[in-house]
Amino acid sequence: MSFVTGVGLTSYGKHEGSSSLDLMSKAAELAIADAGLKRADIDGVLCGYSTVSPHIMLATVFAEHFGIRPSYAHAVQVGGATGLAMTMLAHHLVEANVVRHVLVVAGENRLTGQSRDASILALAQVGHPHYEVPLGPTIPAYYGLVASRYMHEYGVTQEDLAEFAVLMRSHALAHPGAQFHDPITVADVMASKPVALPLKLLDCCPVSDGGAAFVISRERTGETGVRVRGCAQAHTHQHVTAAPALSELGAEIAIARAKQAAGVAISDVRYAAVYDSFSITLAMLLEDLGLAGRGEAASRVRSGYFSRDGAMPLNTHGGLLSYGHCGVGGAMAHLVETHLQMTGRAANRQVRDASVALLHGDGGVLSSHVSMFLERVR
Amino acid sequence: MSESKQALADWTAGTEAIVYQSCGVCGNLQYFRRSFCSACGAPDPVEKRASGEGTVYATSLVCRAATPETRVHIPYNIVLVDTTEGFRMMAHGDHDLAIGDKVTARFAPFAGRLVPYFAR
Numbered sequence: 001m002s003f004v005t006g007v008g009l010t011s012y013g014k015h016e017g018s019s020s021l022d023l024m025s026k027a028a029e030l031a032i033a034d035a036g037l038k039r040a041d042i043d044g045v046l047c048g049y050s051t052v053s054p055h056i057m058l059a060t061v062f063a064e065h066f067g068i069r070p071s072y073a074h075a076v077q078v079g080g081a082t083g084l085a086m087t088m089l090a091h092h093l094v095e096a097n098v099v100r101h102v103l104v105v106a107g108e109n110r111l112t113g114q115s116r117d118a119s120i121l122a123l124a125q126v127g128h129p130h131y132e133v134p135l136g137p138t139i140p141a142y143y144g145l146v147a148s149r150y151m152h153e154y155g156v157t158q159e160d161l162a163e164f165a166v167l168m169r170s171h172a173l174a175h176p177g178a179q180f181h182d183p184i185t186v187a188d189v190m191a192s193k194p195v196a197l198p199l200k201l202l203d204c205c206p207v208s209d210g211g212a213a214f215v216i217s218r219e220r221t222g223e224t225g226v227r228v229r230g231c232a233q234a235h236t237h238q239h240v241t242a243a244p245a246l247s248e249l250g251a252e253i254a255i256a257r258a259k260q261a262a263g264v265a266i267s268d269v270r271y272a273a274v275y276d277s278f279s280i281t282l283a284m285l286l287e288d289l290g291l292a293g294r295g296e297a298a299s300r301v302r303s304g305y306f307s308r309d310g311a312m313p314l315n316t317h318g319g320l321l322s323y324g325h326c327g328v329g330g331a332m333a334h335l336v337e338t339h340l341q342m343t344g345r346a347a348n349r350q351v352r353d354a355s356v357a358l359l360h361g362d363g364g365v366l367s368s369h370v371s372m373f374l375e376r377v378r
Numbered sequence: 379m380s381e382s383k384q385a386l387a388d389w390t391a392g393t394e395a396i397v398y399q400s401c402g403v404c405g406n407l408q409y410f411r412r413s414f415c416s417a418c419g420a421p422d423p424v425e426k427r428a429s430g431e432g433t434v435y436a437t438s439l440v441c442r443a444a445t446p447e448t449r450v451h452i453p454y455n456i457v458l459v460d461t462t463e464g465f466r467m468m469a470h471g472d473h474d475l476a477i478g479d480k481v482t483a484r485f486a487p488f489a490g491r492l493v494p495y496f497a498r
Contacts, residue, residue, distance in 0.1 A: 128410060134491055135488070137440065138443065197438060
């Protein structure tokens with residue numbers, strides 16, 4: 001058994017003058033305090049990567065900087081799925097009695113530490129170095145390709161996709177730490193600058209500075225326990241050129257495995273935290289995971305199904321699209337928000353019932369997937 | 379169309395050609411060059427030159443580029459094409475291409491290199 005015993009999250013946006021290590025340290029301190037632990041209690045460290053400050057041994061760089069001497073430490077790299085992949089590994093490490101308390105941490109000054117061009121260029125390198133990158137694609141273009149095909153096969157429109165950006169923004173308005181605080185409409189999304197059509201600027205998550213951390217422990221440290229009920233991964237390809245058909249993508253494989261591992265059905269889920277690097281990512285993943293029928297996710301957004309007071313509240317902090325995306329930490333904010341919801345600490349964003357949550361992360365171009373169920377135990 | 383056990387030159391090395399590999403054991407086709415078949419592991423897949431004919435699978439018109447070399451070309455249309463031979467490839471194409479269009483490849487300069495470019 002394993003529990004998420006503490007969470008820490010900085011605001012996302014600009015942290016002028018903060019390094020990646022600064023942001024990691026800030027989030028780590030918050031998470032350890034939230035778990036009611038001391039630094040010395042942490043015996044395992046898993047961290048992500050920083051495109052601004054790449055290092056072959058980031059976990060030990062962080063541990064030295066933070067002032068801890070763990071008995072287990074290394075970095076993990078699975079793109080946007082890294083946060084949940086680290087959580088899955090931490091879950092198995094504490095279950096296997098390798099360590100008691102694993103600190104999972106990531107942070108990056110991706111917005112102020114380098115130019116936007118440098119960020120876009122660094123991320124585009126997930127493409128094939130010989131057969132894709134020379135064509136000048138960007139991450140939005142990889143997802144733009146997927147979007148064009150998804151729209152073609154399932155009759156989804158650009159206006160449908162815009163609904164997801166509007167929903168995430170409306171959720172971000174209730175979170176003081178979110179990068180964006182101005183409401184947007186479908187018309188605003190449609191009128192925003194073309195980036196990689198059919199994706200426009202407001203269909204895309206921003207580049208942000210920020211940090212996020214959690215502690216995964218063998219036993220709960222607070223009254224309310226947030227237990228990792230089960231999780232699973234799937235990796236079908238790296239490059240979009242080599243991706244399988246839309247009906248055979250990894251999200252469906254990962255969720256099927258996770259449901260089996262957890263003994264949980266989608267009908268048990270009360271709160272959803274789903275990767276949303278682009279509007280299309282969220283639309284596809286919701287349908288792949290079974291949280292909406294094929295081509296029906298947008299109409300569920302319109303009917304309020306995924307709203308804070310809806311049947312399946314989704315990314316109530318605003319997601320990558322509007323809370324922000326600082327790299328590995330980006331999707332870790334989804335888990336932090338889920339934890340706050342499950343422990344009744346989400347203040348003005350609190351949903352009625354977050355007793356069972358489904359989290360899903362995606363790395364690359366729908367390449368790597370991690371599905372996870374969390375359950376509240378009292 | 380030529381066949382070879384040796385590596386054939388293609389656009390990734392500046393030659394006006396699209397090359398793929400075919401496994402002599404299981405028949406699997408692969409576009410990304412390797413010294414083995416990614417499906418069955420058999421060594422030395424046969425190199426073949428593709429006809430350049432295919433069908434558009436997906437498109438994305440890039441309007442925001444990240445380098446000075448690519449920025450001079452915007453907007454440019456990135457396409458995935460399912461070739462008649464049976465493998466999928468990324469290329470450039472006319473801006474008005476739609477999914478399902480039958481297309482033929484030529485080669486066009488882009489950011490100091492030669493890239494496959496599809497049109498109806």
